[in-house]
Amino acid sequence: MKKPATGIRTVVSSTRRATTLLCAAMGIAGLTTAHAQTLDVPARSVPVPTTVSPQMAKIIGAPLRTNWNLLPKTGEEWKPVADAGAAGTIKNVPGMMERLRVKVEKTTIDGVRAFILTPEVIAPENRNRLLIHVHGGCYVLNPGEAALPEALFMAGFGHFKVIAVDYRMPPEAYFPAALDDGLTVYKNAIKTTDPKNIAIFGSSAGGALTLEMVLKAKQDGLPLPGAIAPGTPMSDVTKVGDTFVTNAMLDNVLVSPDGFCDAATKVYANGHDLKDPLLSPVYGDMKGFPPTILTSGTRDLLLSNTVRVHRKLRQAGVDAMLQVFEGQSHAHYYRDDTAPETKEAFEEIAGFFDKHLGK
Amino acid sequence: MKKPATGIRTVVSSTRRATTLLCAAMGIAGLTTAHAQTLDVPARSVPVPTTVSPQMAKIIGAPLRTNWNLLPKTGEEWKPVADAGAAGTIKNVPGMMERLRVKVEKTTIDGVRAFILTPEVIAPENRNRLLIHVHGGCYVLNPGEAALPEALFMAGFGHFKVIAVDYRMPPEAYFPAALDDGLTVYKNAIKTTDPKNIAIFGSSAGGALTLEMVLKAKQDGLPLPGAIAPGTPMSDVTKVGDTFVTNAMLDNVLVSPDGFCDAATKVYANGHDLKDPLLSPVYGDMKGFPPTILTSGTRDLLLSNTVRVHRKLRQAGVDAMLQVFEGQSHAHYYRDDTAPETKEAFEEIAGFFDKHLGK
Numbered sequence: 280m281k282k283p284a285t286g287i288r289t290v291v292s293s294t295r296r297a298t299t300l301l302c303a304a305m306g307i308a309g310l311t312t313a314h315a316q317t318l319d320v321p322a323r324s325v326p327v328p329t330t331v332s333p334q335m336a337k338i339i340g341a342p343l344r345t346n347w348n349l350l351p352k353t354g355e356e357w358k359p360v361a362d363a364g365a366a367g368t369i370k371n372v373p374g375m376m377e378r379l380r381v382k383v384e385k386t387t388i389d390g391v392r393a394f395i396l397t398p399e400v401i402a403p404e405n406r407n408r409l410l411i412h413v414h415g416g417c418y419v420l421n422p423g424e425a426a427l428p429e430a431l432f433m434a435g436f437g438h439f440k441v442i443a444v445d446y447r448m449p450p451e452a453y454f455p456a457a458l459d460d461g462l463t464v465y466k467n468a469i470k471t472t473d474p475k476n477i478a479i480f481g482s483s484a485g486g487a488l489t490l491e492m493v494l495k496a497k498q499d500g501l502p503l504p505g506a507i508a509p510g511t512p513m514s515d516v517t518k519v520g521d522t523f524v525t526n527a528m529l530d531n532v533l534v535s536p537d538g539f540c541d542a543a544t545k546v547y548a549n550g551h552d553l554k555d556p557l558l559s560p561v562y563g564d565m566k567g568f569p570p571t572i573l574t575s576g577t578r579d580l581l582l583s584n585t586v587r588v589h590r591k592l593r594q595a596g597v598d599a600m601l602q603v604f605e606g607q608s609h610a611h612y613y614r615d616d617t618a619p620e621t622k623e624a625f626e627e628i629a630g631f632f633d634k635h636l637g638k
Numbered sequence: 639m640k641k642p643a644t645g646i647r648t649v650v651s652s653t654r655r656a657t658t659l660l661c662a663a664m665g666i667a668g669l670t671t672a673h674a675q676t677l678d679v680p681a682r683s684v685p686v687p688t689t690v691s692p693q694m695a696k697i698i699g700a701p702l703r704t705n706w707n708l709l710p711k712t713g714e715e716w717k718p719v720a721d722a723g724a725a726g727t728i729k730n731v732p733g734m735m736e737r738l739r740v741k742v743e744k745t746t747i748d749g750v751r752a753f754i755l756t757p758e759v760i761a762p763e764n765r766n767r768l769l770i771h772v773h774g775g776c777y778v779l780n781p782g783e784a785a786l787p788e789a790l791f792m793a794g795f796g797h798f799k800v801i802a803v804d805y806r807m808p809p810e811a812y813f814p815a816a817l818d819d820g821l822t823v824y825k826n827a828i829k830t831t832d833p834k835n836i837a838i839f840g841s842s843a844g845g846a847l848t849l850e851m852v853l854k855a856k857q858d859g860l861p862l863p864g865a866i867a868p869g870t871p872m873s874d875v876t877k878v879g880d881t882f883v884t885n886a887m888l889d890n891v892l893v894s895p896d897g898f899c900d901a902a903t904k905v906y907a908n909g910h911d912l913k914d915p916l917l918s919p920v921y922g923d924m925k926g927f928p929p930t931i932l933t934s935g936t937r938d939l940l941l942s943n944t945v946r947v948h949r950k951l952r953q954a955g956v957d958a959m960l961q962v963f964e965g966q967s968h969a970h971y972y973r974d975d976t977a978p979e980t981k982e983a984f985e986e987i988a989g990f991f992d993k994h995l996g997k
Contacts, residue, residue: 322681328880521687521965586962606880
């Protein structure tokens with residue numbers, strides 16, 4: 280190797296190649312080359328940040344989910360939990376539809392239950408575009424109309440037509456039922472709409488399903504959608520990733536890597552290998568993926584799941600954008616349609632779709 | 639307001655507008671509408687993540703900086719601390735120069751101390767491009783050649799010519815000396831290089847200075863650079879932002895919002911209002927900013943400082959990209975030039991510059 284000439288260069292021994300840990304790179308003495316070690320972080324009180332809207336402050340400041348450590352072990356045990364949660368969500372849906380001016384029709388598409396969401400105003404550039412939504416809820420929650428909030432936000436803020444897939448969940452069906460239902464709807468859609476004009480989106484399990492649908496479409500040789508928006512995806516259900524630990528007991532939605540969401544996912548997986556990319560898509564081959572926008576928050580238990588997918592996409596040469604919101608726990612960005620952060624998140628995604636989808 | 643027709647719509651009372659906190663949006667019962675509250679997070683042991691390279695695992699697993707709570711109160715007290723840290727850094731510089739094949743010349747530009755970094759290979763598309771580097775170190779650390787590591791990484795991985803500004807620091811000079819020196823170099827550069835072909839970059843205090851230079855250039859009516867890359871910027875030295883609390887005692891570099899970096903910044907500010915956008919640029923008007931790429935890590939004490947700037951830029955309509963690295967504390971991405979994450983971070987920035995700079 281030719282050594283460059285330099286005015287300030289001093290003697291360089293080849294053994295210096297070995298000393299590459301530049302602990303003093305910032306002029307900060309004290310870091311050592313000790314073996315990697317576990318860090319003991321003391322208890323602390325974490326106030327609600329002052330850097331968010333009043334609406335978001337309420338969401339961030341809510342106590343930890345009660346029953347986060349309630350761990351049903353079968354689909355049958357999950358059903359009443361899912362139904363109770365859904366009832367709470369569904370009563371808010373009409374208000375959202377009114378505020379966001381979106382109408383909803385219930386339908387089935389090639390045997391899959393779905394909703395068609397039509398905003399009062401479809402942007403002219405979106406007339407030939409279609410979004411497909413796969414909801415979150417750890418693969419067991421949010422049946423029926425409880426699937427709708429995020430789809431409504433996207434339709435309302437983004438002025439797109441949206442099909443929300445009400446995929447089968449335990450105890451009705453197990454892995455890969457959710458993925459199969461999502462793909463059935465996608466395959467039907469590309470019969471009449473150019474795939475380049477279609478985007479797939481969803482958060483949490485829906486974020487994972489978005490990635491899984493593209494992985495499976497690649498495997499099956501289907502044309503890929505024009506863009507995707509996996510929000511805080513459950514991209515690694517083996518629970519590997521730093522923020523599973525660092526944001527535990529801080530994220531007030533998921534709370535812990537050993538909580539309800541982990542239990543629910545295992546029920547859906549039904550014994551299938553959790554490291555299969557169709558359950559943990561961070562392990563999939565993302566080469567050739569369409570442009571992707573990812574969303575998370577600084578307190579999100581799945582922040583690592585999100586940024587690891589972002590890096591993986593970038594390593595694969597995919598046009599991928601990341602937005603991370605101040606102070607937000609898992610999927611806080613689609614709680615309150617009146618919070619400015621909600622509008623901001625969905626308008627960012629809509630802008631990304633507008634930039635990348637065909638017309 | 640016209641109410642959209644819908645097949646599933648039920649009775650909507652106008653009073654429902656008030657109940658907009660959609661705690662059940664994910665079908666998760668248990669969140670309440672209680673007033674925003676402080677969260678008590680228990681102590682925990684945080685292992686080094688398995689999702690990073692062995693080189694990065696060493697950096698992440700290093701113990702907390704010793705003397706993080708050593709708080710010199712004057713420029714004179716800081717000088718020996720800065721000199722000791724610099725000595726540790728400088729001895730690694732020749733090895734970096736050799737590995738990255740970059741030569742360095744010491745110079746002064748209109749009276750400002752600087753280094754000119756020339757990589758052995760300048761990419762053909764970069765022949766008429768120039769990067770200006772402003773180093774980090776809380777406005778008091780990394781004098782002289784200790785300013786070089788990040789500039790070397792950018793020159794070596796990105797194949798750009800770089801001018802690294804060795805700006806004045808306490809006790810030699812105080813706010814706004816660092817900013818003035820950076821701008822002096824920029825003003826000199828635009829005499830011979832099209833501003834659209836120039837990018838400014840730096841991390842920590844250097845990230846803040848990058849933003850401050852653009853804010854000041856706007857104020858002074860100067861043409862703006864073609865792109866910027868503020869890494870984990872000290873964008874809010876009033877210490878507002880959620881990760882100042884959530885990542886305290888977890889970030890092994892800055893450790894605490896009340897640590898050495900805060901003390902050093904106050905010495906540099908020398909009594910000036912810390913909320914002035916020329917010290918806390920997150921409060922500045924970012925309309926018209928050039929395309930910007932921001933870098934941070936999930937354990938970074940300044941993750942909020944970083945994502946708040948990203949959102950602010952996007953709100954101002956600026957083309958802004960965010961990259962967040964798994965498990966990394968403050969500015970870990972420029973510690974070890976042999977870590978794959980380091981190459982990845984700088985190649986991402988180089989690609990962004992290539993996309994946005996004139997030729």
